[in-house]
Amino acid sequence: MIATIAPRDLPASAGNKLYLDYIAGLESAIAFYAHGPSDFAGALGARRTYTYPRSQVVALLAEYNARLGARELALANVEALQDADTFCVITGQQAGFLGGPAYTAFKIATTIRLTTHLEASLGARVVPVFWLASEDHDFGEINHTYMIQRDGEIGRVAFGWAGEGQPIAALPVTEDVTRALDDYWSKVRPGTYLEQTREQFAPRPGEDFSTWCARTWSELFAAQGLVIVEPRTLRPAAGSFLRSALDRSDEIRRRLDGVAQALIEAGYEPQLTSDYAGQLYTFDSSGLRVRVETEQDREGVEAHPERYSTDAALRPLFADALLPVIVSVLGPGETAYQGMLRPLYELFALPQPLLFPRKSYTVVSEHEATRIAQYQTSVRDILTEQMDADAVYRDLVPRSELEMFAAAQRGLTDALSPLRPYLEDLDPSLSRTWQQTLSNADRGLEKLRERALKARMSKLGFSKGELHRLQNALYPRGRLQERVLPLPHYLNEYGTGFIDQLLSAGDLEDFYHHVLTIGDTHV
DSSP states (O other): OEEEEOGGGSHHHHTOHHHHHHHTTOHHHHTTSSSOTTOHHHHHHHHTTSOOOHHHHHHHHHHHHHHTTOOHHHHHHHHHTTSTTEEEEEEEEEOOGGGSBTHHHHHHHHHHHHHHHHHHHHOSEEEEEEEEETTOOOGGGTSEEEEEBTTSOEEEEEOOOTTBTBOGGGOBOOHHHHHHHHHHHHHBOOOTTHHHHHHHTOOOTTOBHHHHHHHHHHHHTGGGTOEEEOHHHHGGGOHHHHHHHHHTHHHHHHHHHHHHHHHHHTTOOOSOOTTTSSOEEEEOTTSOEEEOOSHHHHHHTTTOGGGEEEOTTTHHHHHHHHSOEEEEEEOHHHHHHHTTOHHHHHHTTOOOOEEEEOOEEEEEEHHHHHHHHHTTOOHHHHHTTOOOHHHHHHHTSOHHHHHHHHHHHHHHHHHHTTHHHHHHHHOTTHHHHHHHHHHHHHHHHHHHHHHHHHHHHHHHTOOHHHHHHHHHHHSGGGSOGGGTSBHHHHHHHHOTHHHHHHTTSSOTTOOSEEEEEEOTTOO
């Protein structure tokens, strides 16, 4: 069963006005992009006029995916990119621990669904591609994950790295990584498919961290022919683009400033600043990424492009200069920041892809859905932060019982009130003693009320602890499930059939958040 919630009703999306207006089809937002979210034919037409270095890219992708152990369909999809009538849908994410938050899998599933849809509607061969952003150096974003523990609380595991600050591509699978991995499996609430999932996400001897992540995604989506790419795979083919980016650095800065001002005037908040965006990086002697600033770097970029990398603003252009991308599948934040890139695409004479929102899910078991309903609240109230747990719990108590305690509290005041003027007349200081006596009586009655209500709730089959655990499962750490829990959380519970669910759950072009209820018999 699937229910939907409008993104505007979710606190996580409410502040992203540009994204919300874009998916709503408002011209004020779409003006910042080359295409609206459904202009697939226009996006394809723009790509037909651009020449890509297909042969070189195919050779690089074929070698890399073969090293990952990619299956026949993925390798056939790579080879198909030789053809001028073959295009791709791309998505990407950092190389996160255990795949990172589950929305990465939701991005990939959306990408695969979209390739099938576009092949049918546009009559072109379309290949799904996942860009593993392994040159990212924000170690704090990828070195941890969360789980629902056996007690229903949210746990966290993390690992350290002596090379922090280097690109994630340089991270080996260290003893600390494997310790964190073992820690995860020992703490996570075990499901029917725990051992199977543990095997699926186990690193293999000789793999570095990024290869481990890439190979796992390749295997999980092997039946759909997912092609994997890392920036370091394609950098040898990017010398011309990288040199052009260096030569145009001043104009890139000017255009980013211009679009930032236009966004402000349209009532939107710019997501990038020219001080920190639109630049290239290289690597110093210790392997750390540093900005390209010297003339020597300018001279070396075409001769040794493998030594250079792009920042967040240029990364999409880097990919789109080398791959025939019709559509890029993005999350809300990415969609907002890429609203600043259209002037850069025009500067490089590159066609900007259509930006398509990834599918968004909260997954609920039938048992959880039933229990939430029995508490006379809803999944929607939890996700939109409209559920007050104390109020929900209190409203379950029969009114007559609440009134008994309210009447008793009123009776305490009525019984003690005649004493107050008498005591004050005897000794004014006794007024304070009277007040303390009333307060102590109120506190004692309140404790009795709490114990009685807890006993009543227990007889009715309810508890605050269970309500808290249900809230944890649906909205862990006060965030959407997909932004906290990794894919293994779902595969542990439902097996690999969960991936099949993702490939069909909800209408593809429905940009709502989906609440997916799955039977307790598992899929």
